[in-house]
Amino acid sequence: MAISTKNLSKKYGSRFVLESLSLNVEKGSIYGFLGQNGAGKTTTIKLLSGLSIPTQGQIFVDGMDMSSESGKVKQVLGLVPQDSGFYDERTALSHMIYYGRLKGLSKKESLEQSRVLLDQVGLGNEMFKKVGYFSHGMKTRLGIAQALLNSPKVLILDEPTNGLDPVGIRQIRQILFECNNNGITIFLSSHNLLEIQEICTYVGILDKGKLIAESTIEKIRHIESSGVITVGVYNLSSEIVHLIESLEFVIKTELKSEHTLEIFVNSNKDVKPEINRLIVESGGQVFKLIENSLSLEDAFFEATGIKF
Numbered sequence: 001m002a003i004s005t006k007n008l009s010k011k012y013g014s015r016f017v018l019e020s021l022s023l024n025v026e027k028g029s030i031y032g033f034l035g036q037n038g039a040g041k042t043t044t045i046k047l048l049s050g051l052s053i054p055t056q057g058q059i060f061v062d063g064m065d066m067s068s069e070s071g072k073v074k075q076v077l078g079l080v081p082q083d084s085g086f087y088d089e090r091t092a093l094s095h096m097i098y099y100g101r102l103k104g105l106s107k108k109e110s111l112e113q114s115r116v117l118l119d120q121v122g123l124g125n126e127m128f129k130k131v132g133y134f135s136h137g138m139k140t141r142l143g144i145a146q147a148l149l150n151s152p153k154v155l156i157l158d159e160p161t162n163g164l165d166p167v168g169i170r171q172i173r174q175i176l177f178e179c180n181n182n183g184i185t186i187f188l189s190s191h192n193l194l195e196i197q198e199i200c201t202y203v204g205i206l207d208k209g210k211l212i213a214e215s216t217i218e219k220i221r222h223i224e225s226s227g228v229i230t231v232g233v234y235n236l237s238s239e240i241v242h243l244i245e246s247l248e249f250v251i252k253t254e255l256k257s258e259h260t261l262e263i264f265v266n267s268n269k270d271v272k273p274e275i276n277r278l279i280v281e282s283g284g285q286v287f288k289l290i291e292n293s294l295s296l297e298d299a300f301f302e303a304t305g306i307k308f
């Protein structure tokens with residue numbers, strides 16, 4: 001595992017903001033850490049990157065225990081916080097050299113790596129510009145370049161696409177894919193479900209400080225149901241609805257209009273023919289039968305009862 005935690009908890013005052021978090025981030029994955037504002041994402045990231053100490057529990061990064069080997073752990077981690085705190089008056093290159101030196105690189109190594117990384121994040125032509133003139137997206141890309149100094153194995157990013165326009169989001173996504181192709185495991189937090197769906201291979205869902213689901217993106221879509229089938233029936237009756245609800249793979253139904261019923265199903269096989277047959281045998285006249293797989297947003301709602 002690139003990162004794993006065991007019963008990780010954090011208390012502020014008398015309140016637990018994280019409770020018994022047991023995360024598993026596989027090497028080589030792009031892991032999306034999904035949760036609403038205040039769910040505890042930033043708190044988790046601070047713990048994983050050694051900026052905060054857990055109240056209880058353990059953190060392992062690349063097999064090393066954070067509590068006893070935090071120095072070594074920090075060598076293999078790159079962190080992109082929500083606010084990188086760059087100085088407006090300094091150039092991108094001088095920031096990079098400064099951080100490179102902090103990470104233990106020589107002046108020469110720092111300069112060499114900085115040039116390569118600034119190119120990699122599309123800031124090669126802006127390296128002598130003061131950061132005060134940078135857009136939000138450029139600052140985020142500089143934050144990523146800074147985190148990539150000294151070749152980390154794991155890159156942790158706190159809401160990297162928050163507040164960016166679509167072009168900025170695409171640029172960050174490209175950079176992250178490239179890093180991942182180069183073997184870096186990526187852990188990023190977000191409250192943007194679509195973003196997670198676009199980028200990540202794994203997702204962990206955090207709700208009020210608790211991990212309520214962790215799986216591949218594909219499996220998460222099947223937390224509660226594998227799909228929703230919309231049927232249109234001219235003479236839809238309560239008997240037909242009851243019969244449908246009694247099918248073992250049906251989780252629930254929702255009446256959308258006098259003639260339209262949504263059926264939430266949990267099954268890996270195609271259940272449309274069975275639903276169709278049941279309705280027809282009960283005297284129903286079907287005029288529509290459509291299946292959509294659930295979006296991550298729907299799956300999240302099904303799992304938590306929360307709507308974004």
Ligand SMILES: Nc1ncnc2c1ncn2[C@@H]1O[C@H](COP(=O)(O)OP(=O)(O)OP(=O)(O)O)[C@@H](O)[C@H]1O
Pocket residue numbers: 012013017035036037038039040041042043044191
């Ligand atoms: N230093 C602190 N002292 C007390 N409470 C804190 C502290 N830091 C965070 N909290 C509380 O812990 C909870 C989780 O906060 P956190 O910033 O981790 O959430 P988040 O999921 O990152 O939210 P956001 O998306 O808004 O950044 C919140 O209720 C917050 O008010």
